[in-house]
Amino acid sequence: MDFDLSWILLGLPLAFVLGWVASRLDLRQLRIENHQAPKAYFRGLNFLLNEQQDQAIDAFIEAVQSDPDTSELHFALGNLFRRRGEYERAVRVHEHLLSRGDLNLLDRQRAQHALALDYLKAGLIDRSEEALLKLEGTPFEAQARLALLANYERSRDWLRAAQIAQKLEHANQGSFQGRLAHYLCEQAAESLTAQEPEQANSLLQQALSTAPDAARPPIDLAQLLARQGQPEEAYLLLKRSLQSAPAATPLIAAPLTDYAIACGRAPEALTLLKTSYAHSPSLDVLDAIVLLEAGHGGPTPTARDWYVQHLEREPSLVAAAKWLAGEKLEHEQFHPQVQRALEQAIKPLMRYRCAACGFEAKQHFWQCPGCQAWDSYPARRIEEL
Known part of the structure; x- marks a missing residue:
């Protein structure tokens, strides 16, 4: 072809x-x-x-x-x-x-x-x-x-939260010891609600060893010990926490005072709080000192003098209102009205404020209800910030 x-x-x-x-x-x-x-x-x-x-x-x-x-x-x-x-x-x-x-x-x-x-x-x-x-x-x-x-x-699943926090810490993503202590304290609170004080005590002891410098474990554990009729143990625990968590002294002052009075250690507690106040003045510490002075029967300074001394160190509407409550005015018939006005004015100043989101509350929170941040509430009132 x-x-x-x-x-x-x-x-x-x-x-x-x-x-x-x-x-x-x-x-x-x-x-x-x-x-x-x-x-x-x-x-x-x-x-x-x-x-x-x-x-x-x-x-x-x-x-x-x-x-x-x-x-x-x-x-x-x-x-x-x-x-x-x-x-x-x-x-x-x-x-x-x-x-x-x-x-x-x-x-x-x-x-x-x-x-x-x-x-x-x-x-x-x-x-x-x-x-x-x-x-x-x-x-x-x-x-x-x-x-x-x-x-x-x-979802308040503290066990799983603890597992994840431990993984994050092992992966060098930061320190989560404080959070782990909070989780244990939350579990202890649930145990108390379920009428299991022994379990709560065990969890709080574990929280104390997990974060020795944290403020919440000793405060919660002291409260549990006091409820169980051990005010002296509660007082000694908070006394130690004044050294380990000095920033939380305003939160510790009131329960420390109650436990000291209950176990007969008011003079010792008064000395401790005066030392703390001299180093770092605080309204809550001041109130505790005034209460211990009145209960201990010390000669001077009187409660009025303590508030005046505080006003000399720094201006405080809260301290002024508390000082004025025990004073006699020239026009005494107007004292109740003036006092009510002052008490109304100081209410916002007595709140706590979250440093992360600014959420304000009458009581101190370990976890902010607004932004869910932990330890974001300073121990001091708004007036002192």
Whole structure:
């Protein structure tokens, strides 16, 4: 069979023309896609920088539709949904990412972390816990553990919270001894509610050894000992805590005074508190000194003199109101009205304020009810801050 070379001569130009047309079509389509996707992306970025989140979301959705394989756009879109509180849409975006088979390992772990945050923000504690536990052994492990710790604290699951805190400490993520002591104290409080004082005592002793310099374990343990008819042991425990936790002296002063009076150690307690007050004046310590002076029957200074001395050291509306309560005014008939006005004025000054979020409360909290921070309440009243 003879081979006709004319077919080759005719076919080569035809193949060249077809190839050229196909390449032009591909390049044109590629230019259109590359032109549309970046344009929508940068438009969305511009809206985001101008805090126009609605327009940014629309632009990112357009970009994702133009290039559904772009994972970074999906992450940006999911984060925007979460910031706007549209948690269901954020979950759908991140679940879609996780369902993709072409996603690399790091992006898959990142999507898992983002999904856990979606559940956490939406208040779906069980789902967020399940999602966070899957991040063990990943680059997001530390962040996941901190989120789990917040979850367990919020649900008051102190045993699991302690386990996570220990893992974080072993991973050199900071010191969690103070928190571990708080968890033990919380468990002790639950034991007391359940009428299990021996278990509570054991937990508080463990808390004391876990964080020897913390203020809460000795205060809670002393209160338990006093309830069990051991005021002297309670007094000695708080006496030691004056040295180990001096910043908590204003919180210790009142119970220390009560236990000292109960076990006949008022003179010793008075000396201790006077020394503390001389070093660091405090309204609560001042009240304890006044109470011990009156109970001990000491000659001078009188209660009035103590408040005057405090006013000489620093201005205090609280001290002035307490001093005035025991004084006789020139127009005595107006004393009750004046005293009521002063007591009303000092109420806000007698509160405690969280140093983390500013939440104010009449009583001192070890964990802020507002921001859930531990040890964020100073031991001093607002007037003294």
